[in-house]
Amino acid sequence: MSERVISGRKGGLITLGAADALWAELTTDSAVPAVSAALTWSPADARAGYVLLGARVVAASGGQRGVSEVEVRRAAAELNAVEVEGGDLVRIGPFRGAPAQEHMEGMPLRWRQRIARELQERGGPGWAARGDGGRLRHLAGIDWRRLLVERTDGHTRTWWLPRGVVRLLDAAEHAERQWLHAARAGRERAAVPEQPSRPGRARAAGGGGKTTSLEGPAAPPRSYTGELQGQLYSVLSRKPNMSRKVAGWACAVCRTAPAAVLDHCHEHGYVRAPVCHSCNTLERPDHLYSNDIRVADHYTHLFDTRVGDWLRHWHRCPGCRARTTLPLPHLAAWTAYIACRPLRPTHRDARGSRGRKPCGVLRVSWTGSHHAPRSCLLMVAVDFCPSGEHRVLARVPYREAAERFGSWLAETAPAVAAAAGPDRLDGLPTRSRPVIADTSGEGLALF
Template structure:
């Protein structure tokens, strides 16, 4: 380091170059890759009054108008929070390119929502883009994270490829964007002090402003969703004025850490479930190959196994699913293939034991509106030896009964709150599937 950090004064101010070195040292073992110039490289700008580190806002100060410094304790707290993040490199979320991205921008700090910033950097002309990635140039980062090291680009036919980041990184960047927005809002409110105030009042106002801009202040705490939209139809709620701002003020009702960004709703029955973040919304969305064909990918392990206690109550926030003790047809199909038919999936010898064969897929004919004619087909694609195709066919009604039996064991409280005796208030006819309007352009609704 260019500046010695005194062990006994961990709360003291350190220069930006020292903070860069400290950030790298503290996060050397982090699962999320960090940048070497988190304080001195764009989009970080000490003159804005803050720098983003992970999901935390670190304030910047200057004593003589020229040398900028940051509190060492804040750097250490941000590093500790990032070191606690666990990342699965295979658990990816698509971040672009999308059409119709929102046009609003910040006027300080990160300047742009992080998805748009990444899109701009990746879509730069060839020479400019290559120059920005040269070893001799200053690297680009977001909130102290070197996102290029974990970015995955997947080809998309003849068109340009799609970009993906690990879900853990997406959640950290969402938290950073939310923290920045809150910090700027609190700072602007604190700065609106009338000129005619007395010196005593000015000092009190300044002290209140310093408390408000603290990242640990209650003003930055997201509201917990307590069922305020319970039983309401998405088609009606989405047209109400002011709903967008209200959704952004809630914490995600599933992970309970990231700020909510969309209203998740049941596409089969039309009811609002709860506000969720982009990451949880992407994780829940079935991996459709076609409109009635789903690839049963690895993220279903989290939905139906490790994090089932979070997802099952969330899905049953829909009165239709709760009353019928089932799931929307795509979710039920994925559950049937992943859970009920798990023992049927063949395996082949591998260097380390046996490996599940090929790719699991489930499709269906008919509709949930006509349960008697609906049939789920579970198959294995891309078997190395070409041995396996269709594993089994499960009638819709049998799949529902299997799910109810499993639900009573996996989530007794959810199963107890459901049942056919709770049909009051539901539409006489099941609503048709509602087209998803929150996917391609990442719009709020």
């Protein structure tokens, strides 16, 4: 490490070049690939007073004089702790309706827009891999191109990143936003001339007040404790500064990443909780059409791996809790994934192993609405059967699906089941709401 300073550092600072080398050395074995010039190559700019390393804001003391070695090491340790599952991907674009973001001068990350701009305007991943002048533009010290997955379905091209990386970049964007808010507040305080005051009042004003230090990390988001419970999304979403308030909470599902959007029940209209982009994407059903969804791999997380967390989250809606059920798209996915699992055929694994694998891809569609449960019918089918043998597996009436879910809920999450039902309509909206489905998966803003 040619530039690393071991002795004679003032205040524990090392030069930017030494910090680059230290960052590269410490993140060699990270599951998230890091770049070697994280502090000295675009878009990092130490003259702004900070640089982003992973999800951590590292202060740059005196412009370009140096950064804290301790902070670089902490950022590297946090990056090394991030787990990446290759099959757990989140779609990051392209979207016709890009997520609305608060405009703030000097906020350079905005990683979704940066990726979309590079891939759309400069010819896609193949062009990006060639670099610009020999060095790649990075995001918070991360080489995102090495993890990007591009899928083509007909004429539609989509881009995907592992969920762990999406959460990391969302956390970095949140940390930077908090930092810049604190910096702006500090400049505004400095611009206000001091008002003459009596000595006693001066001591009181300067003694016990909390100040925001620009040299320290931003305050972590606070835990969500049900402050928005029972409120209608149609009312709450119109309130000023709501997006900034949401960003102050930690995600109510994973409880690690900062929240970015308000998740709400599209059938009853109630806000569930603030969640991060990653959990919001995970929660959204994979709609093919407004009444037709594909039961993808992420339902393993929803109904198997972290079922208690998700059931508790969905039942934050008073309507779903009173009915002891789920919104129709989620109930349909549950019916296909859990209730009809024994009906799914299997085929011999084509790769030559002795085992068998489930046939094709599950899909569930429905006719009618949850407002007319007697006529609503769920149809579970198999798409992409290798031999073309299977189509419709089952036709399940809505009421039967809801009863099955209630029984399964009592066994799987008894605490959630105990807080639900019986079917009470007190306090629910008097006007019925149709099922509103995000048919394209493109709406990331306040879903």
